[in-house]
Amino acid sequence: xxxxxxxxxxxxxxxxxxxxxxxxxxxxxxxxxxxxxxxxxxxxxxxxxxxxxxxxxxxxxxxxxxxxxxxxxxxxxxxxxxxxxxxxxxxxxxxxxxxxxxxxxxxxxxxxxxxxxxxxxxxxxxxxxxxxxxxxxxxxxxxxxxxxxxxxxxxxxxxxxxxxxxxxxxxxxxxxxxxxxxxxxxxxxxxxxxxxxxxxxxxxxxxxxxxxxxxxxxxxxxxxxxxxxxxxxxxxxxxxxxxxxxxxxxxxxxxxxxxxxx
Amino acid sequence: xxxxxxxxxxxxxxxxxxxxxxxxxxxxxxxxxxxxxxxxxxxxxxxxxxxxxxxxxxxxxxxxxxxxxxxxxxxxxxxxxxxxxxxxxxxxxxxxxxxxxxxxxxxxxxxxxxxxxxxxxxxxxxxxxxxxxxxxxxxxxxxxxxxxxxxxxxxxxxxxxxxxxxxxxxxxxxxxxxxxxxxxxxxxxxxxxxxxxxxxxxxxxxxxxxxxxxxxxxxxxxxxxxxxxxxxxxxxxxxxxxxxxxxxxxxx
Numbered sequence: 301x302x303x304x305x306x307x308x309x310x311x312x313x314x315x316x317x318x319x320x321x322x323x324x325x326x327x328x329x330x331x332x333x334x335x336x337x338x339x340x341x342x343x344x345x346x347x348x349x350x351x352x353x354x355x356x357x358x359x360x361x362x363x364x365x366x367x368x369x370x371x372x373x374x375x376x377x378x379x380x381x382x383x384x385x386x387x388x389x390x391x392x393x394x395x396x397x398x399x400x401x402x403x404x405x406x407x408x409x410x411x412x413x414x415x416x417x418x419x420x421x422x423x424x425x426x427x428x429x430x431x432x433x434x435x436x437x438x439x440x441x442x443x444x445x446x447x448x449x450x451x452x453x454x455x456x457x458x459x460x461x462x463x464x465x466x467x468x469x470x471x472x473x474x475x476x477x478x479x480x481x482x483x484x485x486x487x488x489x490x491x492x493x494x495x496x497x498x499x500x501x502x503x504x505x506x507x508x509x510x511x512x513x514x515x516x517x518x519x520x521x522x523x524x525x526x527x528x529x530x531x532x533x534x535x536x537x538x539x540x541x542x543x544x545x546x547x548x549x550x551x552x553x554x555x556x557x558x559x560x561x562x
Numbered sequence: 563x564x565x566x567x568x569x570x571x572x573x574x575x576x577x578x579x580x581x582x583x584x585x586x587x588x589x590x591x592x593x594x595x596x597x598x599x600x601x602x603x604x605x606x607x608x609x610x611x612x613x614x615x616x617x618x619x620x621x622x623x624x625x626x627x628x629x630x631x632x633x634x635x636x637x638x639x640x641x642x643x644x645x646x647x648x649x650x651x652x653x654x655x656x657x658x659x660x661x662x663x664x665x666x667x668x669x670x671x672x673x674x675x676x677x678x679x680x681x682x683x684x685x686x687x688x689x690x691x692x693x694x695x696x697x698x699x700x701x702x703x704x705x706x707x708x709x710x711x712x713x714x715x716x717x718x719x720x721x722x723x724x725x726x727x728x729x730x731x732x733x734x735x736x737x738x739x740x741x742x743x744x745x746x747x748x749x750x751x752x753x754x755x756x757x758x759x760x761x762x763x764x765x766x767x768x769x770x771x772x773x774x775x776x777x778x779x780x781x782x783x784x785x786x787x788x789x790x791x792x793x794x795x796x797x798x799x800x801x802x803x804x805x806x807x808x809x810x811x812x813x814x
Contacts, residue, residue: 421659428619429657433671433719434647436639 324442324516325508331436331443338444345448349410350455356405357460364397365389365464369471373478382478386487389468394495395560398461400547403506406456407539411514414445415535418518419528427519442515446508453507454500461499494558501558502550506543513539569628570595570727570759571616571649576625578611578783585611587783589625593776595726598753598760600770600791603780604805609763610654612780613729616761617649618642630726647675650720654732656712658704664691664715665700671723690718693755694748710741714748721752727759728752734766746772767806779805 372385418441421427427437465487472478514535521531571593578586585608593599601609614620615627618634627634629645637645658667668687677683691697694714704712713733720728733749734742746769753760753773762773770777770791777794779787779802787794787802794802804810 424660425653425655425657426659428614429651429653429659431619431639431643432617432646432649432651432653433674434643435674436643 320516320520321512324438324512324519327438328442328446328512331439332447335436335439335443337447338440341440341444342447345445346452348413349406349445349448350452353406353409353452353456354459356409357402357456358463360401360405361393361398361460361463362467364401364460365393365467366471368392368397368464369468370476373472373476377476382472382476383482383486385472385476385478386469386483387490389472390465390487390491391495391560393461393464393468394491394499396547396551398464399457399499399502399506400543402453402457402460402503403510403543403547404540406453406507407510407513407543408536410449411510411535411539412532414511414514415518415521416528416532418515419521419531422519422521423524423528437519442511442519445515446511449507449511450504453503453510457499457503458496461496498554498558501554502547505546505550509542509546510539513542569593570597570630571761572628573612573616574626574628576612576615576627577623578608578615578620579623585783586615586622589783589785591778591785591788593727593759593761595759596753596757598762598773598775599778600762600764600774600776601778601780602763602765602767602770602805603786604765607780608783609765609780610731613651613731613761613763616729617646617651619651647671647723648725649727649729650723650725651729652713652716652720652731652733654735656704656716658712658715658719660704662703663700664696664702664704664707667704667715668718668722671719675723686722687718690722693721693751694718695744710737710744713737713741713745717745717748717752721756721758724756725758727761730760730762730764732764732766733762734764734769739768742766742769743772745769749773765805 369385369389372388373382376382376384376388418427421430421441430437430440469480469483469487473480473483517531517535517538521527569592571591573589573591576586576589577584589612591599601612603609611620615622616629618627618637622635625635629649632645634642634645659670662670665687668690669683672683672686677686687700688697691700694717696711696714696718699707699711704715707715717733730749733745737745749760749762750773752758760773762769764770774791777787777789777791778785779794781801787797787799795806797803
């Protein structure tokens, strides 16, 4: 009985939370369609989300590609499949590692900043001031962030994938001694435009998830500094978990449109 | 009480319950156009909550709120936005946008109203800052302002669009007597210069005496006294006299 009650309340909380997110998404979609887009704020957010996340994304992509190439080489070398390292690294970076790791890093860096900023505005009555001045907080705060994220995330994913593949190639060719011509040939043979399309689609979806989770946590934060801290933590934790969970379902669905393999 | 054709703001049977706590208990109020109503009462009596209901920032449990004769309870957030542009609100903590300079804060309502001409914006911001004696502080961030300066920036941001009505939440709270007096004069100046209807929530009796046409004394979420400030001072009621004299009834 106790277990049933626990499962019931957990399910209700989950559906309640998803309902909040859906409501915020609909309100934002309505805002984008019915009110003028604040391009100055959107550009500021592109600078914050896209430009200022570069270092994090470059380091993540480079070292993930490098270590993945090294590990793949260590395993494949025993089977004399050294030349397949490039294909494995490229496909993995495109289809999984690039989008997921970029999503997780951006959720940590940008999602936390968004929820903290909006949460602080909430507890210091700046959101009420916006409303009192006749400005809808979703129009002013959420819509520009969503557009910025939709533009920036696919680019960040592309950057992460590119850097990862380049770093992988460097490790495999320059450090492990894999023949460059075979490395590149097999990589080109086993990757195609569909892999890039999958990566960019995932980046786009993860960006939307991050922005709505972060903004929702910020908008509903309360109880002063403690509440803002909690909102920030929740934005990162929930955002990261959602990326990992949604990634599985997205992979299954996107594989229909962008099938793996030659 | 219902909204009359001449009333700027009116509330009827307003109640607010949060959890088990009854914050407002059937408030009836009416503020005529151009009038200044001061709402006084002890901390926690529901003054700020009442003020937020007047502009639709909080939803009542029951009751009605009218702005210029239009019932606002039940309107959606988006329906409320244009109505709120006719009513300015100065928050207790000022609620200045901390990422913006003084100039950007004051210009914000103008830009949101669709004004794009930088010359017009600059001129109106200069005029608003002149009214509150803050000329020369345009490029400062709110974090670098004193409490009194923040209040004056908040006031400039409210009046720049010439609202028909201004709501002040504790305009002199936390300020020294000299700055408080300056804020009181500013509120009075706004009334005289722009003829706005004002509702001032305060527990500062000097502020109340300076700006009030009418006073409402709020006690435990209900209107305990409503009338002229002079009548409040003469009231024989112990509760009111304790508040005016600042007597807690406690002994050392």
